[in-house]
Amino acid sequence: MGSTTSGRHRRRHYTNRRCPCATSIGISATHSRMSKLRVSSNDGNLELVGLSQSSASPGVVWSSNLSSSTVSPTPGSNVAVLRDNGNLVLVDGGNSSNVLWQSFDHPTDTLVPDAWIGENKITGEYQTLRSWRNSEDPAPGMFTDTVDPNGSSEFFYLWNGSRAYWRSGVWTGRAFANIPQAVLNVIFNQTYVETPAYRRVTHVLYDNATVTRMVLDLTGQTKQYLWLAGSQRWEITWSAPTVPCDAYALCGAFGICNQRSQPPCQCPPGFAPAAERDWGLNDWSGGCHRRVPLRAQSRAECELACLENCCCQAYAFSGSVGCAVWHDGFHNLEQLYAGDDGDDPSPSSLYLRLSESELQHLRGRGAKGKKNRLWLVLGIVLACLSVFAALGASALVARMLLSIRRRRLEEKMAKQNGSSLQVYSYGELRAATKNFSERLGGGGFGTVYRGVVNGHTQVAVKKLECLRQGDKQFRTEVYTLGLIQHVNLVRLLGFCSSGSGDEKMLVYEYMPNGSLYSYLFGGSSSSSPCPSWHDRYGIMLGIARGLAYLHEGCRECIIHCDIKPENILLDKDLCPKIADFGMAKLLGRDFSRVLTTIRGTIGYLAPEWISGLPISAKADAYSFGMVVFELISGRRNTEGGHDVDYCTEAEDAAQRPSTFFPVWASARVAEGDTAAVADPRLHGNVSEGELERACRVACWCIQDQVAHRPTMAQVLQALEGVVDVYAPQVPQTLQYLTSLA
Numbered sequence: 001m002g003s004t005t006s007g008r009h010r011r012r013h014y015t016n017r018r019c020p021c022a023t024s025i026g027i028s029a030t031h032s033r034m035s036k037l038r039v040s041s042n043d044g045n046l047e048l049v050g051l052s053q054s055s056a057s058p059g060v061v062w063s064s065n066l067s068s069s070t071v072s073p074t075p076g077s078n079v080a081v082l083r084d085n086g087n088l089v090l091v092d093g094g095n096s097s098n099v100l101w102q103s104f105d106h107p108t109d110t111l112v113p114d115a116w117i118g119e120n121k122i123t124g125e126y127q128t129l130r131s132w133r134n135s136e137d138p139a140p141g142m143f144t145d146t147v148d149p150n151g152s153s154e155f156f157y158l159w160n161g162s163r164a165y166w167r168s169g170v171w172t173g174r175a176f177a178n179i180p181q182a183v184l185n186v187i188f189n190q191t192y193v194e195t196p197a198y199r200r201v202t203h204v205l206y207d208n209a210t211v212t213r214m215v216l217d218l219t220g221q222t223k224q225y226l227w228l229a230g231s232q233r234w235e236i237t238w239s240a241p242t243v244p245c246d247a248y249a250l251c252g253a254f255g256i257c258n259q260r261s262q263p264p265c266q267c268p269p270g271f272a273p274a275a276e277r278d279w280g281l282n283d284w285s286g287g288c289h290r291r292v293p294l295r296a297q298s299r300a301e302c303e304l305a306c307l308e309n310c311c312c313q314a315y316a317f318s319g320s321v322g323c324a325v326w327h328d329g330f331h332n333l334e335q336l337y338a339g340d341d342g343d344d345p346s347p348s349s350l351y352l353r354l355s356e357s358e359l360q361h362l363r364g365r366g367a368k369g370k371k372n373r374l375w376l377v378l379g380i381v382l383a384c385l386s387v388f389a390a391l392g393a394s395a396l397v398a399r400m401l402l403s404i405r406r407r408r409l410e411e412k413m414a415k416q417n418g419s420s421l422q423v424y425s426y427g428e429l430r431a432a433t434k435n436f437s438e439r440l441g442g443g444g445f446g447t448v449y450r451g452v453v454n455g456h457t458q459v460a461v462k463k464l465e466c467l468r469q470g471d472k473q474f475r476t477e478v479y480t481l482g483l484i485q486h487v488n489l490v491r492l493l494g495f496c497s498s499g500s501g502d503e504k505m506l507v508y509e510y511m512p513n514g515s516l517y518s519y520l521f522g523g524s525s526s527s528s529p530c531p532s533w534h535d536r537y538g539i540m541l542g543i544a545r546g547l548a549y550l551h552e553g554c555r556e557c558i559i560h561c562d563i564k565p566e567n568i569l570l571d572k573d574l575c576p577k578i579a580d581f582g583m584a585k586l587l588g589r590d591f592s593r594v595l596t597t598i599r600g601t602i603g604y605l606a607p608e609w610i611s612g613l614p615i616s617a618k619a620d621a622y623s624f625g626m627v628v629f630e631l632i633s634g635r636r637n638t639e640g641g642h643d644v645d646y647c648t649e650a651e652d653a654a655q656r657p658s659t660f661f662p663v664w665a666s667a668r669v670a671e672g673d674t675a676a677v678a679d680p681r682l683h684g685n686v687s688e689g690e691l692e693r694a695c696r697v698a699c700w701c702i703q704d705q706v707a708h709r710p711t712m713a714q715v716l717q718a719l720e721g722v723v724d725v726y727a728p729q730v731p732q733t734l735q736y737l738t739s740l741a
Contacts, residue, residue, distance in 0.1 A: 035061075037080070039090070044075025045684065046090045046101060064090060064101040069406070073104065084208070085114045094580025096531070100256050106251075110140060111203070111214040113188055117155075118147045118200025122652060127200070131215040134281035142285050143220040143247065146197060155201065157247070159239075165248035167243050179240065186660060187212055187226065187237070205245060219264065220283045235704075250362060260614060296323035314352045350680040422494030425504045427498050428453075433461050441515070441566070456509035459493060471497055474504060481582045484554055488546030490569055490579040491727020511577060513570035520565060520634060530681040535574055536631045537690050542576035542718055547624060548712040549618045550581055558582060559615065562625035564604045603638050609706060618709045625701025625709075627666055629662050632694055634679030639662040642644065662702060664731045669695045692725075699728040 015538075023702060033048030035058070046064040049421060051057075077093030078100065092098035102116040104560035108129050117127045119281040126149075126481065131141035144158040153171035156164045169177025169193040174183065182190055187210055188203040191427035205212070211227035224238040228553070244250060244264045249263035252274070258264055268287035274286040296302040306312040314326045331723060430436065432451035440448040446464040454460055478495045494507040519531060543563075550558040560567075560581050569577045606622035608615060629637055637660060670678045676693045678686055697718050703709050708720070718725045 015506075022317045039078050039080055041076050044078035044090075045102070046078075046080055061142045061532070081410075087114065107131075109141075109216045110662075113205045113210075113212065116200040116202040117145065118198060120198050121199055129222070131220065134278060135218065135284035136281055141218065141283070142249075143216055145216050145222060153194065153199065157216075157222070159220070159248040163248050165400055166246065168240075170352045175622075184274055186663065194736055219244035220250055234553060237607075246695065249285070251284045254288040254290075255284055261691070279448045306351075306353070312353060314350055335679065421479065421492065422453075422507070424453075424494050424496045424505075424507060426496055426498045426505075429461050429505055429507070432459070436461075436463070445580065451507075453507070460510050461507045462506045462508065464504045466507065477582070478506070482552075484558070486546055486553070488542045488577055489549070489581060490577045510577070510640055511569035512572050513574060515566050516568035516570060516576065516631075517565035519570055519574075520630065521636060528681070528683075531634070533678075533682055533686040533690070537569075537694065537719075538685070539568070539574070539576045539630055540628055540694060541716070543578065543624060543627065544712055544716040544719055546576070546578040547620055548716050550578075551620070551712050556652070557617055559617050560620050560623075561615065562604075563627060565627060568627070570739045606706075608706065616706060617711065618706045621701045621709045621712055621715065624712070624715065625698040626662065627695055628698040629665055632677055632691070633665070635661065665695070665701075666699050669699050670727065670730045672727070689721075693721065696725040696728055700725070700728070702731060703728070704731045 035048065037046065037048055039045070040047050043066070046305050047059050047060050048062040050061050050680065054134075064399075068198075069598055074092070074094050078090055079093050079096075080088065080090050082088050085104075087100050088103040090101040105127065107115055107117060107127055107129055109129055117129055119126050126146055129145035131143040133139040133141045134148060140478065144161055146156055146158060148154045148156060153176075153178070155168040157166040165442055169234060174622055175190070175611065176192075186206065188205045190203050192201045193199070203214075211229075212225060212511060214224050216221060216222050221239045221241060221244055223236050224242070225234040226237050227233075228235050243259045245259045248621075251257045254271050256266045256268055258266055261714055263279075263282060263284070265284040269275060270286035272289055272291055273284075274289045275283075278284070278286050295392075296305055296317065299317040302315050302317040305323065306315040306325055309325070309327075311327045313328065318325045412679060429451065432453050433449040434451075435624070436449045437446075438450040440450050440460060442448055445601055446462050448460050448462045450552050451459050451461045474497050475495075478492070478497075482492050490511065491509045492506060493509060496503065496505040496507075498504075514522075521695055547560065547563070558581055562580060562583065563578070567579045571577060604623040604626045606615075606619040607613075608619060665677045668674070674692050675684070675688075677695055678684075697710070697715055698709070700710050701715065717723045
């Protein structure tokens, strides 16, 4: 039994999900006026009574089926109670603490707080989440969320009960390894517990007034929903996988998954949904089929179709039947002779696939033939070796000449494109970085090393990872990036592309003051210098100018997608320069997968990244707002007040928030108390006007709705004081979270 909420917020209960009487009747029975849920006066079972296929009169279509060990002494007094947490329990009327059956032990596609999924070690039974078959049929679907059957703390998402397509990672003590953002959750506490009796994960609310649910939906994604009472709607706060196309076989055979369309599944040209009605109900597992079946037109085409498939065991072709191909074994084969074909006007032969040795045996080649053939082969090999030696020497010389010519062509192409990029070989950059020995940093897109080129020029060399682009496309994109120059963007000096993914590198100008992260958070002792307000505000302006240029100053809008302190570098004058711009185009479709798994990135991502909605330049504005909060406060948004040394009195430190900082800061800004948000290490040495503008801009940037966020050009005008910034509203989601904090 399970429960859900329809679009009109009407509560439904679904029973007998594992084996419904019939798809249509099993569902309609739950809505029939003649159906009801009752406690049997005979055996004390909880029963659903309604119409069935076999009888026109009402009967029991589902029962809790209490075992003999759980039956109460007085079954006629059993009582069904729907508790405040949504758990439907059957209790002993004579002892209300004796729970005989509960719905939390039978989850469907939905997990609510206090319920659990995992393994009962005593019975060996697994409690799992299982998606619906389609949008109208709650019978088990294709996707399952279950704990690792091998005994680890990891949870798997399975397709058809067998193929894993997403993993939570093992439990680290605070969160699952692949869901690090869970530690920021202020709605509920997620906990994994293992005892001799069970291993399971559960969620406990921090505030019982919160309404939330986790659903494994038809796309194979688990989505966490939060009910916003003010706007009377459900808000998706988290999903895994982040995009539906990461679910295995979501669109079935020949189906195409498009994460930018709704619904996500489409059929390629020449194909149509195999089951139109199922597709209309968001069940795409049947896939697509050809509108016109393919048929080989000749025996040669049929033979080729078999030879090109390693699993093909045999084929046959006839004019009346066409091409037949076998991939498995045969049964009931019979030897035919002349005249046994009966009325078949075009009899065919069956062609079996054999190994080469068997073919040689059938062709009657004996040992003598093999010996002669051996000498023939040796003669050919010796002749070939001589030729190859000559060709090898020629190829070596040709390769050197081609390398020189290629370098000249690249430099010529760079000049024609107006780019001043230097083309490096892998060996040159390996020597420049002393065999990549001095690591400056790294992330999901690659590792950065310090190097020296031309004898004295310091550079930063980034070795790219997760790059599947072809050489030509990579060079085209790099030349385009080389044309982008701005005082607040890290300058691209050159690149290396040797044709393989492991040897694609970018060469940037070197920033002596490192990243904004190390500048703000690198020192934890009270003797560490505290960045002045003047420097912080200048950094805000520089970042805003760089992003505004990327969005509106280039020929095509460039969305950075990964704005965070680690990607803001500082030159010797503390001028901020944005690094890693253009990585989204270089990495292509792998970018979002890599981005959402990088440690330290999740807290800066706009909600549309998590919910799978289209990404626009406003996603950078959201990330910029989060960075501004950290510049103002001098602390990580994700750290509690006890984790950072503010060099202040104990009572001041005690006033700092211990929850997600933007939640607390947004409420203070809405109240007009911007001074409380500033870094206490500044001791009030701030410009009140600049502080107020920065706080309000940050709050506007992190609005839930994309349309409510400003463009980076508007942000720049606000920070420069060209336009006034009025007090923002607290984002709806943050406003709700603030009430819980």
